Amino acid sequence: MPISQAETPSSSLELWPIGNCQVSGLIDQSGALVWGCIPRVDGDPTFCALLRGDAGQDLGTWRFTLENQTKVTQEYVRNTPILRTRLEDASGGAVDIFDFCPRFERQGRMYRPVAYARIVRPVSGSPRIQVTLTPMNGYGASMAPITHGSNHIRYLNDRHALRLTTNAAVGYVLDERYFRIERELAFFLGPDEPFDGNISHELDAMLRHTESYWQLWVRGLATPIDWQEAVIRAAITLKLCQHEETGAIVAALTTSIPEAPNSQRNWDYRYCWIRDSYYTVQALNRLGALDVLEKYLSYLRNLVDDSHAGVIQPLYSVSGAKEVIEWEADALPGYRGMGPVRIGNAAYYQIQNDVYGQIIIPNIQAFSDHRLLRMANKDDFTSLEKVGELAWKMHDQPDAGLWELRTRTAVHTYSSVMSWAACDRLANAAEVLGLRDRHKVWKERADTVRKNIDAGAWYEDGGHYAASFGGKELDASLLQLVELNYVTADDPRFQATLKAVETNLRRGEHMLRYANEDDFGLPETAFNICTFWLIEALHMDGRDEEARHIFEAMLAHRTRSGLLSEDMDFETSELWGNFPQTYSLVGIINCAGLLSRSWRDWR
Structure with a gap:
């Protein structure tokens, strides 16, 4: 829905992602580009105003402002990540800004440059506009040095210089001076090389081609009949989180948005978590977006090839690099x-x-899905068995768990169930390939892991599964036991565990991931994917009316761009954590699919 605002906002998560699966950006409520990393999602944030604090938003931004501006209205072009922002002034003047990163097929390959395109079109009156463009270097340490010519400005960077090509007067841009806009203005901030052709005509063509690409991609999605717009927006944004060059999928487009105010829970999510990516491709696969799955499987195959004896890290850079050293x-x-x-x-x-398990499960589909351009073969199975051997070896060993605790370890039930799933799915793949001996090996191992889980994770006194072997604490990942086919929804053990999880972790319409103190104290916000896991569990328990109520509430908490971050204050419903969070968008897609009416039932 369009929004209106009379003045420039302070930092908030009311942001609108744009991108082309190579580079991405976040536009704020004033129409300013306030976050964008060069030359890829985990690069130096050339546009970093989002993290400069409320007083520092004039640096690391690209903003258009009308003289005597009174109103801002924003919406996406239908079924695309192309953003239209209308600025209006007190005298009836108005302009439309179209923000996008070009993406379309050209000369037999996908054109997705490291570039931001902005088109400004006069709509009414005689508006006067100011352009503020202040890219930064060195993670906000300094402004990028500038040189310029008659129709371009160069912003120098140690690794990736940018060139702004425009048909606007360069002097007005450099001086940040208001000037009357009487014709369409085109701005292309991209590689430091001459721009061929008429800038206005070329950007108009890029806009049309990019719009066509995305609308055709959406046309191929198998969406549920209900909540289609929410599902489509989530799917588009999940695709934006894939670095197409390698197939990696990042957990979010940002770093260090705190999970709660002043909590120090500030993390960099611009990397490929095997866990998060597993859930992302699972959700998009349910919509039929096989292009994302195929590219991600290629990324996984390279990780497995590069692994030492099948050892897999929790996360990698989008290039597949193993070291992702943390610094401030x-x-x-x-x-x-x-x-x-x-x-x-x-x-x-x-x-x-x-x-x-999260490496193996998405790969198993490739052994039987004939739609894929490249189906898996026996060599792929042999390679995956290296990973399976580690799943078998480590299924009852302590780890940091899916919540990545930094100062303690335990044998976490979720990790062990994922190890069971790895063995179980390898047995399935061996059966498809006709490898009877290997099927027997992996089936026996899956049975052994199951016995160990049922013995170690069952908390007898409480009558439910616990989050760790020999423990009694609970966490929301226990709600995934049905999704992973470990138990059925009507299993009395799951019924008892669902009741215990709700009693301990549910906060009204929200769900905590856990309620115990961690490295930073007690959790202060709900974890959005856990709330969606609750919705799934309620549906499987036959409580559809309650599930729908909570799902509608979650949709109402989305930003105006239709998206969610990682966390939510369970008292005020304010969004916190990195944005947009793939986990949360997965929840929208999965729950809509479960709760929607069937197309056959539609009249």
Whole structure:
């Protein structure tokens, strides 16, 4: 829905993602580009105003402002990540700004440059506009040095210089001077090379081609009949989180948006978590978006090839690099001044044993899905068995768990169930390939892991599964036991566990991931994917009316762009955590699919 605003907002998560699966950006409520990393999602944030605190938004931004501006209205072009922002002034003047990153097929390959395109079209009156363009270097440490010519401006960077090509007067842009806009203005901030052709005509063509690409991609999705717009927006944004060059899928487009105010729970999510990516491709696969799955499977095959004896890390860079060293960018004050701003993520060297199952499960589809351009073969199975051996070996060993605890370990039930799933799915793949001996091996191992889980994770006194072997605490991942086919929804053990989880972790319409103290104290916000897991569990328990009520409430908490971050204050419903969060968008897609009416029932 369009929104109106009379003045420039302070930092908030009311942001509108744009991108082309190579580079991405976030536009705020005033129409300013306030976050964008160069030359890819985990690069230096050339546009970093989002993390400069409320007083520092004139640096690291690209903003258009009308003289005597009174109103801002925003909406996406239908079924695309192309944003239209209308600015209006007190005298009836108005302009439309179209923000996008070009993406379309050209000369037999996908054109997705490291570039931001902005088209400004006069709509009414005689508006006067100001252009503020202040890219930064060194994670907010300094402004990019500038040189310019008659129709371009160069912003220098140690690694990736940018060139702004425009048909606007360069002097007005450099001086940040208001000037009358009487014709369409085109701005292309991209590679430091001459721009061929007429800038206005070329950007108009890029806009049309990009719009056509996305609308045709959406046309191929198998969406549920209910909540289609919510599902489509989530699917588009999940695709934007894939780095197409390698197939990696990042957990979010940002770093260091705190999970709660001043909590120090500030993490860099611009990397590929095996766990998060597993859930992302699972959701998009349910919509028929096989292009994302195929590219991600290629990324996984490279990770397995590069692994030492099948050992898999929790996360990797989008290039597949193993080291993602964590450090703090001191020049950036942080979101609303709530630092630190962390670059990299030390969780890469943690032991998280659930990753073995999350490598294997999406790969198993490739052994039987004839729609894929490349189906898996016996060589792929042999390669996956290296990962399976680690799942088998580590299924009853302590790890940091899916919540990535930094100062303690345990044998986490979720990790062990994922190890069971790895063995179980390898048995299925062996059966498809006719490898009877290997089927027997992996089936026996799956049975053994199941026996160990049922013995170690069952808390007899409480009458429910616990979050760790020999423990009694609960966490929301126990709601995934049915989804992973470990138990059925009517299993009395799951019924008892669902009741215990609700009693301990549910906060009205929200769900905590756990209620115990961790490295930073007690959790202060709900974890959005856990609320969606609750909705799924309620549906499987036959409580559809309640599930629908909570799902509608979650949809109502989305930003105006139709998206969610990682966390939510369960008292005020304010969004916190990195944005947009793939986990949360997965929840929208999965729950809509479960709760929607069937197309056959529609009249």
